[in-house]
Amino acid sequence: MNLALADIRHRLGRFLMTCVGLGLLMGVALSMIGIYQGVVAEALALSRSLRADLWVVESGTRGPFAESSRLPGDVREMVARLPGVAAAGAITLRTAEMQAPQGVLRVQVMGYEPGRPGGPDAIASGRALGGARFEMVADARARLPVGATVLLGGDRYRVVGTTRGLVASGGDPLVFVTLRDSQELQFKLAPPAARRAQAAGTGGGGTDTVNAVIARLAPGADPAQVAETARRWKHLGALTDAEQSDLLTRSVVNRARVQLGMFTVVLLFVSAVIIALIIYTMTMDKLREIATLKLIGASDGTIVGLVLQQALLLGAAGYAAAVLIVFATRGFFPRTVALGPAEVAVMAGVIGAICVLGSLVSIRAALRIEPQQALGG
């Protein structure tokens, strides 16, 4: 005979309503943690998919994600000849709006040379880019099926393949086109004045401009050392993949991370206050019953057990609702909600601790109830 359970069953409707409300609140906190994790995971997904050991960028910049970087196209050959470099590929990177069947879509367009580093590591459906013009590989987040056509910079592109989980730091899906297409796009999308200057050959650099060169190193080559060589002898900026990843998680998405982290803390704090209030109300609703228990000789342990078990049951049921809600709706979130068993378990521990702490005030109040309070009408 469990008093906590019996009392909950006695007012089951009210308890379940409370749990659903609490579940929504904790669900928001849980999805915040998921989005937080998602931002970090997404920031790293692209650089991981490109399998770059070294990022060569414009000298003095930390591009191409954190800062803009422009390099002449022939830098690629220079990098490819550096000792320790196995392969090098030039890439361009820019945001653009394209006309998709479902409407205007903001994307991050990445240009690369098929066959050289710069393309996605894995294709989810369809195929990778061949050499043909106006082909596109789009991330699943763009919701473009293979075979779809889109308008980008006045040209009609055909989607030949899709990737999964490749988005820009702002959450925009990535699309891949050939370097040649992307360079043309760059020209078409440039402001008219810059375009005229570029066409006349006075704007510097011409149209063969790229944003970065990605290098894969030969086995045994030290990325830091190759980066140093590129910096010192070729007057280029160079970042190892570790530095780039660090940059991506620290500086590029830092604001979003801190923001989400703060929201999560605030939500957990609000949850804690609300849980404590609910437990207090639940306990005070049972004032007469608790006094009666004391009258018939229940020990303090029995009373503490009653309050604590109800607090934990409330937390457990509310959290179960939260997990159900988040996992049922995570596909509808605009950003990746990255939640694994570890996050769910850690959050369960946090909720458990909140429930125990939140019930302390109620336990104190319950222990102070005098048995006489049960007497009288």
Next chain:
Amino acid sequence: MSGATAPLVQVEGIGRVFGAGETAVRALDGVDLSVGAGEVVGLKGPSGSGKSTLLNIIACILEPSAGRLLLGGETVWDGAWRVADLRRLRRERIGFIFQFHNLLPFLDATDNVALAMTLAGADVGTARARARDLLDYLQVGHRATAKPARLSGGEAQRVAIARALANRPRVILADEPTAALDSERARVVMDLLRQVAREQQAAILVVTHDEKIFDRFDRMVALRDGRLEAVA
């Protein structure tokens, strides 16, 4: 004085004052009373005369202001509580039938009775079996699975009596246990208490207004303005 021969309940010069200063109420004043094993004593008196106060003091729910209280020959209060664990004493040695039945609303009749036993350490199976026996004995066995809200006043009162008897206490205190019962049932309850007093050698003190059952007591005492009066 040895516990075996001493009266189970000994009240010596007990007084109780509620409040302080101008508004102080002297609810009990120098009350002496003892109830022996197997004895059923009736306590009457007008409303506000201190009957409930006296019962609550004997049940160790309320602290006296003066005097001495002994249960089973053991000093329980003389200026301060002399028993460390009052709730344990209550649960093991005192059966209390409250004026308002005070059943737990979330437990059915059986578990309300069984709880008193599990709190005292009985296992649930044994407790429930004895609870059902007690409910049968009190003729509410057919309501064993009903929650208190669905019981009539008389049924709830009999469940409460079953709970008071559950741990076979030596001291049974009842605050107007027959108030909610018709005279037929009131007599049944009183006969039952007499039987318990005889069989368990328990000391029973019953507050009552009910003249119809005055003949069921071994002895009647009366309270008036907090003072005990002998009754012819």
